[in-house]
Amino acid sequence: MALMAEPQSQPRPASTTLRARFCPRCATELSERDVEGKLLPACGACDFIAYRDPKVVAVAVLSDGPGGTVWLIRRGIEPRLGEWALPGGYVDYDEHPRAAAERECHEELGCRVEIDRLVGVHHANLVTAGVVIVAYAGRIVSGTPRACPEVLEVRRFGLDELPPLAFATHSAIVREWQRGPEAAPAP
Ligand SMILES: [Zn+2]
Structure with missing residues (x-):
């Protein structure tokens, strides 16, 4: 599935x-x-x-099971406008990262998701800020994924056809998810 929306480039x-x-x-x-x-x-x-302080970001690997397909979004905002990434975004000050992952997935794919487990915690030093990325594994429980504001396209990829991702941490998170829960670090 691939649905298009108009680009909206508004650096924040x-x-x-x-x-x-x-x-x-x-x-x-x-x-x-x-x-x-x-x-x-x-x-x-x-x-x-x-x-x-670092910014905190929550992302989710949404799949239909281990070894199955993974939903990605094509970014409609900077940075990395037009590139593929995991759905996710900034955690609000009063929000658990898990709730933030569910909210961001809803905003970006237009469907309700449930988080199943923690995949891992990553850190990235960007030029502008330090970012702590909390990565979860989850699944879509209702609705049909579609492009939303700030997202150009949503699509599901088989693991052998994953495109290059916008952020190195997202690629590392997908590899970590593929290794399965046995290999996951303690929360
Ligand atoms: Zn003062």
Whole structure:
């Protein structure tokens, strides 16, 4: 199945790409301070430090069973516009990563999914931010996958016909998923 939608390229910088300039507590202009070997914006008036936390992303390998086909989305937004990837996205501050994976799959494929297990936790150092990727295995429980806003195309691939993926971590996650739950690390 392959359904098309119009491209929508709207780069949305992760919040950690924005360098704090003023103290959110007392509005004093921040200056850089060495904090345990890292230069971070810090407040000289109230000791606030603008730590750079990683962004958390949840993704899912949606399949019809071990060794079966895997659903991928073709990205309709930057970065990596037009490339294939696992469905997923940023975890909200008040959300369990597992719930975020289910929500993002619903937003990107238009169907309800259930998460079965944790596949693994990965980390990527991007130019703009550090990203922690929590990867799950799941399956579609209702609805028919279709392209949605921010997604150009959705398609199911056999394991021997997987296209190159937009992110190296996604390729590693699919390989990890293929090895099965016995090989998975502890949560
Ligand atoms: Zn301050």
